[in-house]
Amino acid sequence: MIYLDHAATSFHKPPEVAKAVYRALQGIGNSGRGAHSASLDASRLVYHTREAISNIFNAGGPSRVVFTCNATESLNIAIQGLLKSGEHCITTAIEHNSVLRPLYLMEERGVHLTVVPADVKGCINVSQIEAAVRTETKAVVLTHASNVTGNVLDIEAVSKICYKHGLFFILDASQSAGVIPIDLQKIGISALCCSGHKSLLGPQGTGVLCLADGVFPMALKLGGTGVDSFSHRMPKFLPAALEAGTLNTHGLAGLLAACNYIKTYGQLKILKEATELAKLFEEGIKNIPGITLYGDFEAVVRTPVVAFNLRDIDSGEITDELFQRFGIATRAGAHCAPEVHRTFGTEEQGMVRFSFSHFNTKNEIKEAITALRILEEESR
Numbered sequence: 397m398i399y400l401d402h403a404a405t406s407f408h409k410p411p412e413v414a415k416a417v418y419r420a421l422q423g424i425g426n427s428g429r430g431a432h433s434a435s436l437d438a439s440r441l442v443y444h445t446r447e448a449i450s451n452i453f454n455a456g457g458p459s460r461v462v463f464t465c466n467a468t469e470s471l472n473i474a475i476q477g478l479l480k481s482g483e484h485c486i487t488t489a490i491e492h493n494s495v496l497r498p499l500y501l502m503e504e505r506g507v508h509l510t511v512v513p514a515d516v517k518g519c520i521n522v523s524q525i526e527a528a529v530r531t532e533t534k535a536v537v538l539t540h541a542s543n544v545t546g547n548v549l550d551i552e553a554v555s556k557i558c559y560k561h562g563l564f565f566i567l568d569a570s571q572s573a574g575v576i577p578i579d580l581q582k583i584g585i586s587a588l589c590c591s592g593h594k595s596l597l598g599p600q601g602t603g604v605l606c607l608a609d610g611v612f613p614m615a616l617k618l619g620g621t622g623v624d625s626f627s628h629r630m631p632k633f634l635p636a637a638l639e640a641g642t643l644n645t646h647g648l649a650g651l652l653a654a655c656n657y658i659k660t661y662g663q664l665k666i667l668k669e670a671t672e673l674a675k676l677f678e679e680g681i682k683n684i685p686g687i688t689l690y691g692d693f694e695a696v697v698r699t700p701v702v703a704f705n706l707r708d709i710d711s712g713e714i715t716d717e718l719f720q721r722f723g724i725a726t727r728a729g730a731h732c733a734p735e736v737h738r739t740f741g742t743e744e745q746g747m748v749r750f751s752f753s754h755f756n757t758k759n760e761i762k763e764a765i766t767a768l769r770i771l772e773e774e775s776r
Contacts, residue, residue: 397723397724397725398722398723398724398725398756398760398763398764399725399753399756400724400725400726400750400751400752400756400760400764401725401726401727401749401750401751402594402595402700402751402752402753403543403571403594403699403701403727403749403751404594404727404751405593405594405600406593406594406595406596406597406753407725407753408753408755408756409597409598409599409650409654410597410653410654410657412653412656412657413597413598413599413650413651413653413654413657414650415653416649416650416652416653417599417646417647417649417650419649420441420645420646420649420650421646423437424437424438424441424645424646424649425437425438426438426642426645427439427441427442427622427642427643427645428621428622428623429622429642438645441645441648441649441652442463442643442645442648443458444652445463445648445649445651445652445655446458446459446461446463446635448651448652448655448656448659449461449604449606449651449655450606451655451659452573452574452655452658452659453573453578453579453580453588453606454579454580454581454582455580455581455588455606455607456580456581456608456609459633459634459635460606460607460608460609460634460635461604461605461606461635462604462605462606462607462634462635462638462639463602463603463604463605463635463639463643463644463648464603464604464605465601465602465603465644466591466593466600466601466602466603467494467568467569467570467589467590467591467603467604468494468603469603469616470587470589470590470603470604470605471494471495471498471537471566471568471589472494472498472616473605473613473615473616473638474537474566474586474587474589474605474613475495475498475499475502475535475537475566476498476501476502476613476614476616477613477614477615477616477638478534478535478564478566478586478587478611478613478614479502479507479534479535480505480506480507480534481505481506481507482506482507482508482532483507483508483532483533483534483535484507484508484509484510484530484532484533484534485499485502485507485508485509485510485533485534485535485536485537486509486510486512486525486528486529486533486535486536486537486538487499487509487510487511487512487536487537487538488511488512488513488514488520488525488538488539488549488735489511489512489513489514489520489735489736489738489739490514490518490520490538490539490542490544490545490547490733490735490736490739491537491538491539491568491733491735492539492543492568492570492731492732492733493732493733493734494568494570494732495537495538495539495568496734496735499537508530508532510528511735512524512525512528513739514735514736514739517545517547517691517692518542518544518545518547518690518691518692518736518739518740519547519692520538520549522549522550522553522554522557525538525554525557526557526560526561529557529561529563533561533563534563534564535563535564535565535566535586536554536557536558536563536564536565536566537566537568538554538566538567538568539567539568539569539570539571540567540568540569540571540572540576540578541571541572541576541698541699541701542571542691542699542701542733542736543570543571543701543731543732543733544690544691544701544703544731544733544736544737544747544749545690545691545692545701545703545736546571546674546691546698546699546700546701546702546703546751547691547692547695547698548572548576548695548697548698548699551565551567551578551583551585552583555583555584555585556584558584558586559584564586564587564611565584565585565586565587566586566587566589567585567587567588567589568589568590569588569589569590570589570590570591570594571594571595571699571701572590572595572699573588573590573591573594573595573596573604574590574594574595574596574597574654574658574663574666575595575663575666575667575670575699575700576663576667576697576699577663577664580606580608581608584608585606585608586607586608586611587605587606587607587608587611587613588604588605588606589603589604589605590603590604591603591604592604592647592651592654595666596651596654596655596658597654597657597658598647598650598651598653598654598655599644599646599647599650599651600647601644601647602644602647602648602650602651605638607634612634612637613638615630615637615638615640616638617640617641618630618640619640619641620640620641621636621639621640622636623636624636665754666754667700669754670700670752670753670754670756671698671699671700671752673700673752673754673756673757673758673761674698674700674701674702674750674751674752676758676761677702677750677752677761677764677765678693678702680761680762680765681702681704681765681768684706684768684769684772685772686706686707686772686775687704687705687706687768687772688704688705688706689702689703689704690703690704690705690740690742690747691703699751700751700752700753701749701750701751701752702749702750702751702752703747703748703749703750704747704748705742705745705746705747705748706748706768706771706772706775707775708745709745709775710728710745710746711728711729711742711745711746711747711748712728712729712746714728714748714771715727715728715748717771718748718764718767718768718771721767722763722764722767724763724764724767726748726749726750726751727748727749727751728746728747728748728749729746729747730743730746731746731747731749750764
């Protein structure tokens with residue numbers, strides 16, 4: 397199989413990730429649930445993983461790192477925990493449903509919502525974000541990079557707007573974390589949310605919520621934490637306040653190994669190699685008759701994603717053909733980002749999305765280009 401669906405989950409993991417998960421399964425207990433060696437070993441592992449995540453994002457220390465099941469849970473904690481009725485929030489038309497659906501729920505609870513539209517290339521004009529600010533605006537919630545087009549937002553400019561108006565800046569970094577360097581403190585991000593299983597190269601079932609100093613959302617889940625057991629309420633300190641129940645410690649062992657790999661290999665090197673492959677693919681298909689590309693391919697920084705359609709053929713038919721006949725794994729459909737498809741008018745057709753990793757090869761890209769040329773010829 398030629399796997400080109402890394403925006404959904406990274407399939408090629410560093411070998412040390414699987415080894416770390418196996419060792420954890422064989423040797424650790426439940427963090428914070430005992431004073432024996434198995435529990436203490438788990439606690440040390442969790443702490444070291446927090447430390448590694450904090451270092452990657454310059455989050456300000458391990459206590460500012462909250463572990464969740466995935467980016468969706470992280471975003472729900474930040475959105476539901478920081479907004480309340482009567483306040484106003486700004487988001488964009490390129491968001492994933494992990495941002496939109498919690499915001500729609502908060503809208504039902506009395507939060508006012510503004511969705512800034514995208515242009516014909518799926519880009520967001522940052523000045524429109526500032527134009528949407530009101531006296532009751534509390535937060536800006538948006539993605540760093542579109543999971544459909546690969547377009548990257550200018551989060552530094554957004555952060556300046558948030559700082560100027562005293563707003564929370566909640567960032568969905570699901571598509572950028574691990575591949576585009578992010579400095580939480582330097583940029584001024586209030587809450588950084590991401591999954592561990594995409595470009596962070598860790599296992600599924602791991603998510604991250606990094607919080608700036610002074611940002612303390614209400615808990616989304618309540619339950620055991622291993623401390624303050626006689627209290628009716630969750631602990632009043634991070635990260636315990638937001639981590640009810642047993643953590644996916646075995647998954648965090650893999651995430652720690654992945655962080656160490658990224659640190660050694662280098663994020664900029666990963667970005668360069670993956671985007672070069674994406675560019676090679678884009679250059680190889682853009683002149684194929686009937687191909688329509690979606691996104692800003694002239695941007696200096698993009699994530700390694702290429703979305704397109706072939707004539708008016710349903711995107712699902714193309715991805716099925718690619719896999720059944722050529723062994724190429726991609727993704728079709730709406731990609732959980734409905735407003736992106738409304739922007740491009742692809743609600744019915746969807747899009748075919750190729751997403752690349754530095755683990756892919758140029759030969760795989762050439763095979764993918766050849767496969768699309770064959771499908772185009774057969775579609776005439």
